[in-house]
Amino acid sequence: MTSDVSLADGKYLVIGGSGRTGRLVATALLEQGAQVTIAGRNPHNVPAGADSAVVDLADGFTTAQLEGYAGVVVSVEPPTDDRGAEAVMHRGVAAVGEAAARTGARVVLVSQIYITREREHPEIAGIIVARARGEEALRAAGAVYTIVRPGWLTSANAGAVRLEQGDTGDGRTSRASVAAAVVAALGSAEAAGKTFEIYDAEGGAPVWDKEFAALAAD
Template sequence: MTDRILVLGGTGWVGRRVAEAWLERGARVSVTARGGRAAPAGADLVVTDRDLPEAYDALAATEWDEIVDVSSVPAHVAQAASALGDRAAHATYISSVSVYADATRVGADERAAIVEPLGEADAYDYARAKVAAEGEAAALGARVSVIRPGLIVGPGDPTDRFGYWPARFSAAGAEAVLVPEATALRAQVIDVDDLVSFVVASGARGFDGLVDAVGPSHPLAEVVTVARDAAGHTGEVHTAPADWLERHGVAHWAGPRSLPLWLPADMPGFASRSGAAYRAAGGRTRPLAETVARVLEDERERGVARSRTSGLERAEELALIEALHAER
């Protein structure tokens, strides 16, 4: 019998990859979205607004073998669980390691404390929203798995974080690139297709656990070096201390005028989670160099010199390099 799969939010980056992976297994897949983006080839698109009471009316008559939800809006997850829970043999909620309250403890696992759930009257906070959504998904009891990925990277990544480094080294060629001083800093990612493989395999066997889906923790300097080598960069690399970057308005982690993946020194645990439960449950991670190569190919297809949502604009970077040398 063909599996019936529903991916709520199946036209976004991760949701689309999940839908495509289920399609490759021969499943019949439906995806929901507000519209505006096409469904994966072979999937049925159900256009619906999850803010509306009738959002799931067109879906509630179907018996689903698996429902996957990626939403970070607790009310959406709650309504889906209420409307479709009795129709689902199993469900998977994709959360985030951002839910953890303590970013200082290296090697922490799923038993670590999490932040308080977002209340209905509270200002939106991503981590607290994910915690609240996990609680809503838990209403399905033993028929639900909660997967908390680390930083998801790979081809098609809309956040522009991980891809900044191979793209910047590729664009710079023989010219200079600015990097943060990263002697003690770490980076921990999971390739989107490794995550998706785990999500699909877990759904297929009805896995009902809680797992941090993370890859190995690498020195940030290693990630930068692997990106540089893959891109064939031959220019100078200029290293700036953290306090200097902060004084010059360079942000950590993501967003405009940032150095992506660069974390404050007081957050060593954020990029050093255990990952033991993920591996024990069958999770796999490909080598860092393979992910970097995949991302570099994708970045070159999209344009390494394009405007990005995260990172330094090239003009900003060159101005910072000039200022760094002027002050030394």
């Protein structure tokens, strides 16, 4: 079992860190004292205290790009065409997983619900299939990973959450709650090797290690 990790002073790469969810992840990591690099094809909207790097997963990803990092978060908007989605969400994610396995970096992938039910959304079926292939490639890569599958994303404040497994549900999820789950997973032994769906719920703030411990490993 992987030990819990202190995020303070660790160095983390947030691929897609200029996006609405990725920037929340980066900001939360900075607040915990981590060193953060925002990565993307055109990194912008970089929080104060963070660095930036150009990374295009469609062009692949190398071990050298991950050297020195304790962890990497992949939170990218998929291309709208099937070929582009395959290049980024499958082959690109696979390359990140392989690099992480070589360097020992931890990986948290932000995926989506309906990953096993693409026929229910034929308008984005190609994107969903590419995401599913990326998930499987990450599991097979040998890195320490967590896969977070949010529901339909909103801009609501973080709050109570409901974690599920099996990809049978539906619902909304605040980006802030996704970011909180991602950052918690980076530092939690209980989240290693697990895939889960996350939805907004009624109640108090989550105790993340307790939530993660209740999940089954992949």
